[in-house]
Amino acid sequence: MAQKVAIYIRVSKKDESQDTENQLLQLQEFCVTNSYIIYKVYQDNESGKKGRSERQGFDELFKDARAKKFNLVLFWALDRFSREGMFKTIKYLEQLESYGIRFRSLTEDYLHTDNELTRNLLLAMMSTFAKLEIQKISDRTKAGLERAKQKGKTLGRVPIDGETIKKIKELRSSGSSISKTAKKLKVSISTVRKYQ
Structure with missing residues (x-):
């Protein structure tokens, strides 16, 4: 049975040099070459740093994924899918997986979950990278607070006298x-x- 595919394309409003047309044409060609049936094209002209609720196409994609209207999400590159940071991006990908929906990046050949072994390995690696990112953010925050303390700044609320x-x-x-x-x-x- 042919895969039913949701295509997700996104460009930032701020970058006028970007165009969704190029992404879409190549994604459609990929679908034709692989005999995929395109269920729908979801599009956003927003920053990928915005959350799901702030990107209408992205939000609709997840609602339809939950309803299992397709079985594969195809996007140009991971940064076109989400730029909210590794942790949040992985949460989105894991959410798709929990719905039984696979994902694939056109330009990052390693980033697909058609094969179960690849899928498990990929999600484990991405989860580890997300944890490392969280640890890095935590370390930077602690270092910044320590630096502020050394400069004599009061952290938190002023104590009640x-x-x-x-x-x-x-x-x-x-x-x-x-x-x-x-x-x-x-x-x-x-x-x-x-x-x-």
């Missing part, structure tokens, strides 16, 4: 509401709840 705590207790015992107390003392509602 004893005088403010005393005023919170007084206002609350005199019948002032939590929100009015917070507003009057310019502190958060959770701070008032904590010290009332």
Whole structure:
């Protein structure tokens, strides 16, 4: 039975030198060569860094994937599919897999899941890269916080002093509401709840 294919194409609005037409023609030729039936072409003219809900074509693709309207998603390159970072991109690919939908990149021949062994190996590798990316982000964040601390910057909220705590207790015992107390003392509602 021939594969029913969803084609996903995307260009960024900001880059006028890009055109979906070139992507689409080559993806359609690939489908003809491989006797794939094109179910639908999904298109976005948005940044690939935008989330699923901000890309109408991408969101529709996933809704139709969940309904199993096709069994393969074909895209020009992984960065045309998503540029939200490795972790989020892998989550999208795993989501397709959970629906029983395969995926394939036209320009990255290694990036396809037609073969079960290749699919398992590919997802394991991509998952590892995503974890490494998360660790790298965490390390950079920690280094940035440490640098800020060394420069004498206060991290997090400014600590509540004893005088403010005393005023919170007084206002609350005199019948002032939590929100009015917070507003009057310019502190958060959770701070008032904590010290009332």
